[in-house]
Amino acid sequence: MSANGLNAIDRLVALLSKLPGIGKKSATRMAYYILDADPSYSRLLAEQLLSLHSVIKRCSRCGSFTETDPCPICSDHSRDASIICVIERPQDIRVIEESREFRGQFHVLGGLIAPLEGVGPDDLSIGKLLARIRAEQIREVILAMNPTVEGDTTALYLQKLLKDLDVEVTRLASGLPVGGDLEYADRLTLSRSFRGRVKV
Amino acid sequence: MSANGLNAIDRLVALLSKLPGIGKKSATRMAYYILDADPSYSRLLAEQLLSLHSVIKRCSRCGSFTETDPCPICSDHSRDASIICVIERPQDIRVIEESREFRGQFHVLGGLIAPLEGVGPDDLSIGKLLARIRAEQIREVILAMNPTVEGDTTALYLQKLLKDLDVEVTRLASGLPVGGDLEYADRLTLSRSFRGRVKV
Numbered sequence: 001m002s003a004n005g006l007n008a009i010d011r012l013v014a015l016l017s018k019l020p021g022i023g024k025k026s027a028t029r030m031a032y033y034i035l036d037a038d039p040s041y042s043r044l045l046a047e048q049l050l051s052l053h054s055v056i057k058r059c060s061r062c063g064s065f066t067e068t069d070p071c072p073i074c075s076d077h078s079r080d081a082s083i084i085c086v087i088e089r090p091q092d093i094r095v096i097e098e099s100r101e102f103r104g105q106f107h108v109l110g111g112l113i114a115p116l117e118g119v120g121p122d123d124l125s126i127g128k129l130l131a132r133i134r135a136e137q138i139r140e141v142i143l144a145m146n147p148t149v150e151g152d153t154t155a156l157y158l159q160k161l162l163k164d165l166d167v168e169v170t171r172l173a174s175g176l177p178v179g180g181d182l183e184y185a186d187r188l189t190l191s192r193s194f195r196g197r198v199k200v
Numbered sequence: 201m202s203a204n205g206l207n208a209i210d211r212l213v214a215l216l217s218k219l220p221g222i223g224k225k226s227a228t229r230m231a232y233y234i235l236d237a238d239p240s241y242s243r244l245l246a247e248q249l250l251s252l253h254s255v256i257k258r259c260s261r262c263g264s265f266t267e268t269d270p271c272p273i274c275s276d277h278s279r280d281a282s283i284i285c286v287i288e289r290p291q292d293i294r295v296i297e298e299s300r301e302f303r304g305q306f307h308v309l310g311g312l313i314a315p316l317e318g319v320g321p322d323d324l325s326i327g328k329l330l331a332r333i334r335a336e337q338i339r340e341v342i343l344a345m346n347p348t349v350e351g352d353t354t355a356l357y358l359q360k361l362l363k364d365l366d367v368e369v370t371r372l373a374s375g376l377p378v379g380g381d382l383e384y385a386d387r388l389t390l391s392r393s394f395r396g397r398v399k400v
Contacts (some may be wrong), residue, residue, distance in 0.1 A: 008248070008267060015245045018237075019230045025384065032291045033255060034249065035265060037218075042249040045215045047382045048208070049246040053239040055208040067208060091232040091284045132390060184225065 009035065020166050061132075063108035065088040073097075073106060080104040085128065085142040086158065088112050088151070092144065092182055099187050101194040104142070107132065112150035113157055121157060129158075133167055142197060143171040146182050159200050170197045209235070217338040217390045224304065261332075263308035263325050264290040273297075273306060286358065288312050288351070292344065292382050298385050301394040304342070307332065312350035313357055321357060329358075333367055342397060343371040346382050359400050370397045 009031050016027035058064070059071035066072070073079065073093070083104030087093065093106050097116050109124045133141065143158060145151030155171055162169050172193040184191075209231050212360050217228035244386070246282065259271035266272070273279065273293070283304030290308050309324045333341065343358055345351030355371055361370045372393040385393075 008252060009265065010246075011253060012248045015248055018241070019286070020233045021226060021229065026221060027220065028291065028294070029277040029383070033220050034291070035252065035290075039253040041215070041218070042252055045212075046249040048215055049234065049242040049249070052208060052235065052242055056235060065209065086251045089232070090235075091228065092229065183229070191387060 004070065006065070021137070028194065029054065035173075062106045063128075064093050064106060064112060082137060082139045084129070084136075084138050084140075085086075085144050086183075087144050088154075088182075095183060095185065095190065096144065099190040099194065101191045102142075103138075109154070112145060113147075114150045115156045124154070130161070130165075133162070133165055140168045140170060142194075143169065143200070144182070145171075146180070149180060150169055155200075171199055171200050172197050218320070262306045263310060263328075264293050264306060271359055278303075282337060282339045283342065283345050284332065284336075284338050284340075287344050288346065288354075288382075295383060295385065297389065298342065299390040299394065301391045302342075304340075307352070309345075311347060312348075313354045314350045324354075326358070326361070330361070330365075333362070338367055340368045340370060342394075343369065343400070344382070345371075346380070348373075348379060355400075369400055371400050372397050 012031045012034070013027045016022055016030050017024050017026075022030070034045075044112050054144070055067055056065050057067070057069055059066045059069055059074055060072045061070045063071070064071050068075075068180065080103050083102075084107050085096065085102055085104055086107045086109060087096070088109055088111060090108050093108075096102055096106075109126070109129075111119050111124050113119060113121060113124070128143075132138065141158075141162060143155040145155050159169055159171075182190075212231045212234070213224065215229045216222055216230050217224050220367075222230070222382055234245075254308050255267055256265050257267070257269055259266045259269055259274055261270045261274045262274070264271050268275075269340060277350065280303050283302075285302055286307045287296070287305055288309055288311060293306050293308075295305075307325070307329050309326070309329075311319050311324050313319060313324070315323060329341075332338065341358075341362060345353040345355050359369055359371075382390075
């Protein structure tokens with residue numbers, strides 16, 4: 001396509017194609033939309049992208065993405081500090097917050113145990129979770145991993161690890177379809193899985 | 201979500217949601233992908249977005265997007281300068297070039313006649329097309345609009361307008377599914393529609 005003089009567009013298409021769920025056709029459509037749109041749109045998007053990594057940090061307590069450290073959830077004293085909801089990724093907080101079912105604290109593992117991909121317990125934020133449970137007088141730990149093979153493995157591992165601590169361990173139960181993805185759960189399904197969580 | 205401290209992420213999600221075919225869920229997924237990715241990715245993407253409108257101009261001859269004026273296709277003397285393929289949008293050039301079936305020149309209308317949306321012939325690059333046909337000794341004009349109501353209307357309008365000029369007028373025929381979109385045509389279908397174009 002270089003003979004077409006579309007190098008700058010091609011480079012944009014190549015970059016956009018790396019985004020999850022975006023193929024070459026969608027990326028091309030997006031690139032031409034950006035070209036057709038008012039230049040202020042691409043400038044705003046560029047500025048947002050440039051400031052993103054300097055503005056967004058990891059919360060030193062729960063590991064979520066935040067602009068302040070500790071994050072607003074960790075610093076919110078109206079929340080129940082005795083319950084920790086353990087999640088795989090920072091974006092899981094967003095969908096759980098939208099369900100308005102949970103008013104405790106979070107802990108981001110940063111992944112799931114996946115031996116085939118070379119991810120073991122040491123690669124996750126498990127030591128920090130144990131330290132928090134001991135230091136913060138936690139009475140309940142909710143395991144909120146996706147109901148997948150890796151999620152089940154990780155939940156089982158944590159369950160065994162937490163057995164000897166004086167803490168109730170529960171796991172999100174009914175509602176989440178097996179093999180599905182927490183990120184795409186609807187609000188009611190997620191609410192039900194919080195209400196129907198079972199002791200393990 | 202402002203209580204979540206995710207303002208910068210929310211702003212990015214809001215901007216990404218404006219892209220065609222991207223809803224809030226997809227935009228959120230993209231934003232977290234960008235956050236998780238190496239900062240060099242968002243920097244490259246931002247730089248590409250910032251330079252886009254200054255690097256890409258409109259070709260003063262055919263109206264396509266280009267880095268040089270006239271564009272590489274208009275300046276390519278190995279192409280047949282006596283055939284003009286009339287298209288709706290600059291991105292249609294890309295898919296036609298990929299079919300490698302056409303070696304003439306292009307002319308971008310910049311839209312289609314759509315009375316309900318207030319787009320009339322005067323809003324399109326039709327005067328310039330007529331001037332090119334007269335000045336450049338064109339022997340054939342291929343109408344390559346999408347086979348939609350607006351595309352048919354525009355083709356019919358141009359067909360009547362060009363009747364009195366000493367030029368053969370053809371239209372892409374077989375192959376393109378009615379109601380479909382040129383942008384998503386596969387290569388073979390598009391090749392066939394070039395080969396099977398019929399005189400109107």
